[in-house]
Each structure stands twice: as structure tokens, then as C-alpha cells.
Amino acid sequence: MDEEPRILERIRKGEQVETYETIRRRKDGSLVPVSLTISPVRNAVGQIVGASKIARDISVAKENEYRIRMLMREVNHRVKNQYSVIISMIRETSKRSSTPAQFERQVRERIMALSLSHDLLVSGDWKGATIFELLLAQAKPFGNEERISMSGPSLTLSPNAVQYLGIAFHELATNSAKYGVLSAAEGTITVQWKVTGLVGQKQFQLIWKERDGPEVQTIGHGGFGSVVLRRVAPAAVSGTGVLEHDSHGVTWTLQAPLTQLEASVDSEHVDQRALDQVMSGHEFGIVP
Numbered sequence: 001m002d003e004e005p006r007i008l009e010r011i012r013k014g015e016q017v018e019t020y021e022t023i024r025r026r027k028d029g030s031l032v033p034v035s036l037t038i039s040p041v042r043n044a045v046g047q048i049v050g051a052s053k054i055a056r057d058i059s060v061a062k063e064n065e066y067r068i069r070m071l072m073r074e075v076n077h078r079v080k081n082q083y084s085v086i087i088s089m090i091r092e093t094s095k096r097s098s099t100p101a102q103f104e105r106q107v108r109e110r111i112m113a114l115s116l117s118h119d120l121l122v123s124g125d126w127k128g129a130t131i132f133e134l135l136l137a138q139a140k141p142f143g144n145e146e147r148i149s150m151s152g153p154s155l156t157l158s159p160n161a162v163q164y165l166g167i168a169f170h171e172l173a174t175n176s177a178k179y180g181v182l183s184a185a186e187g188t189i190t191v192q193w194k195v196t197g198l199v200g201q202k203q204f205q206l207i208w209k210e211r212d213g214p215e216v217q218t219i220g221h222g223g224f225g226s227v228v229l230r231r232v233a234p235a236a237v238s239g240t241g242v243l244e245h246d247s248h249g250v251t252w253t254l255q256a257p258l259t260q261l262e263a264s265v266d267s268e269h270v271d272q273r274a275l276d277q278v279m280s281g282h283e284f285g286i287v288p
Contacts, residue, residue, distance in 0.1 A: 011040050011051045024055065033062045074126050078159060082114060085163070092224050106224075110170065113138060117166030121159050128156045128263030131165075131206075135191060138169035142177040152193035152206075156263040164236035165254075171225035172208050172252060180213040180249050187213035187249070195258055202258035204239075210249025237261055 007017055019037045026032055034055045041050040089110050097103035116137045120129040132150060134157065139145040157165060173182065181187035193206040226243060229252050234241035239256025 007038055008051060011038065012048060014040070014048060021058065033058050071126065078118075078121070078126070078163075081160075081163070082118070085114065085167075086111060089224075092227065096224055109174070110167070112141075113166060113170035114163070116141075117162050120166075121162055126159055128158050129162050130154065130156055131191075131193060134162055134166055135169055138166055139173050139182075142173045142182050144182050147181060147187070148189045148191060150191045152191075153195055155193070155195070155204075155261070157261055158263045161237055161261045164233045167228055168233040168241075168252070168254070169208075171228050172250065175225055175250060176210060176213070181210045184214045187211060189249075197258075204254075204256050204258045204261050206254045208250070208252040210251070213249045215247045 010017055017038050019035060021033060021035050023031050024034050035058045037054045037056075039052045040048045041052050043049045090107055093106050093110070094103055097106060117129075117134065120133055120137055131152065135148070135150060136145060139148055176182040176189065181189050187210060189208065189210050191206065191208050193204065195202050195204055197203045229243050230241050234254060234256065237254075237256040237260040239254060239260065241255075242253045244251045244253075
């Protein structure tokens with residue numbers, strides 16, 4: 001490489017040359033990053049008579065460095081997205097909380113739900129998480145998770161889908177623990193999902209349905225949970241959400257393009273203004 005004559009000239013002058021990184025070409029023509037160490041060779045009287053060069057292949061170290069940089073960029077992107085969600089969550093929860101104690105409790109619980117989804121993503125190297133993993137993680141803090149049955153094809157959700165479906169599952173489980181199956185000794189929750197349609201146009205559908213739970217006479221209005229289930233979570237995956245209820249439980253149906261949920265699809269940046277507009281709607285709510 002063209003830097004060697006300059007280095008050798010410095011060696012002849014007795015100047016110190018620090019180890020440096022450069023690129024070399026292999027015999028097959030491919031390039032390889034190397035770390036070069038060049039030292040002067042002296043004779044018995046101390047005169048410089050040559051130079052010793054050691055080249056170390058650092059391609060593995062460079063690949064690891066690149067992976068770390070990409071991971072940090074991804075983490076930074078996800079953290080900023082979560083900040084946006086948390087800010088809106090705090091704002092909308094404050095509107096719907098009657099006391100400071102209630103506000104503090106609900107915000108804490110919702111941030112912990114986000115943390116559970118975040119833990120799944122970290123353990124999966126930010127590649128995503130399965131629906132089974134996500135649903136169990138969000139339901140476990142409420143107990144009685146053995147009364148939730150799940151069925152559907154194996155599907156790894158994208159980080160974006162993990163975050164927003166995690167919020168939705170948390171709100172469903174919270175409501176059930178207050179008014180539904182998870183608050184009583186009887187009843188079941190079935191969560192079923194399927195994929196339909198042709199290649200390139202496949203649709204994902206998920207249904208959460210409570211059966212034989214306690215009879216609920218009244219349900220809160222304008223709740224944060226309703227906004228999440230009807231608007232926020234569906235919008236995050238370019239889908240639709242339908243929330244229904246009868247006296248014995250809640251049914252939530254999510255439908256969206258499969259490409260918006262699969263782990264192979266990059267999640268999009270959260271638009272703070274759009275998120276605020278979606279979350280500020282006043283609709284029928286299942287969680288006061």
C-alpha cells in the first residue's frame with residue numbers, strides 16, 4: 001500500500017511508528033482489514049538496518065465492532081420510540097385518573113408492561129419474540145395464566161409489533177383481572193390467531209375471547225385500554241381492532257397485514273403527534 005514508503009522513511013529517521021489499521025489484499029483479490037506493527041531493526045551498534053513488520057488479521061474484530069454499532073443504533077431507535085409511547089401514556093393516563101395514587105399505580109403498571117416486552121427483545125437480540133412468549137410475559141404478573149389457552153401458527157413478531165401488542169395484552173389482562181375471568185375462580189380465555197390469504201397479501205388475525213367469567217354490569221367509559229385496543233395497537237401494525245363485550249367477558253379482534261407483524265419487517269419510527277392524536281380519542285373504555 002502507498003503508506004509503506006512513508007512509514008519506512010520514518011523508520012530510517014528513527015521515528016516511532018504506532019500500530020495502525022489498514023487494508024490489505026489477499027492472494028485471491030479480496031480485501032482484509034489488518035493491524036500493522038512496524039518496528040526498526042538495529043545492528044550491534046544501534047544503527048537502523050531494517051524494519052520488522054507484523055500484520056494481524058482483524059476482520060473478526062471489525063465485524064464484531066460493526067455489529068455492536070448497528071445494535072446500538074437499533075437500541076437508540078427503540079428507546080426513542082419507547083420514550084414517545086411513555087410520554088403519551090403518562091399524558092393520557094393523567095386525563096383518566098381520579099387521584100394521584102391511581103395515576104401513579106397505572107403509569108407504573110404500564111411502564112412495567114413495556115419493560116417486559118423490552119426484556120423479550122433484549123433476550124432475542126432485538127430480532128423479535130413469538131406470540132406465545134409475549135402473551136405469557138404480559139399475563140404472568142396477574143396470575144391464573146394457566147386459564148389462558150393459546151393456539152395458532154408459529155410466528156415471530158417484529159420489535160414494533162412486540163411493543164404494541166404487548167401493551168394491548170397488558171390492557172386486556174388488566175381488565176380481566178379487575179372485572180373478568182382472571183378476577184374469578186371460573187371461566188377461560190382463549191387466544192387464537194391465524195394467517196390467511198395469498199403470498200404477498202397474507203392477513204393476520206388474532207382473537208382474545210373471555211368465556212364464562214363473572215357477570216359485569218357496568219364498564220368504564222373513555223378508558224386508556226379502549227384507546228389502545230381500538231386505535232393505538234391496530235394503527236401501529238396498519239390494521240384494525242374491534243372491541244366487543246357482553247356480560248361475561250370481552251372479545252378483542254385484531255386484523256392486519258402479515259408483513260406488518262413479521263420479524264423480518266423493520267418497524268417504523270413512531271410519530272409523536274400522530275400517536276397523541278390516536279390516543280386522545282374518547283371512546284368506550286374497558287379500563288377506567
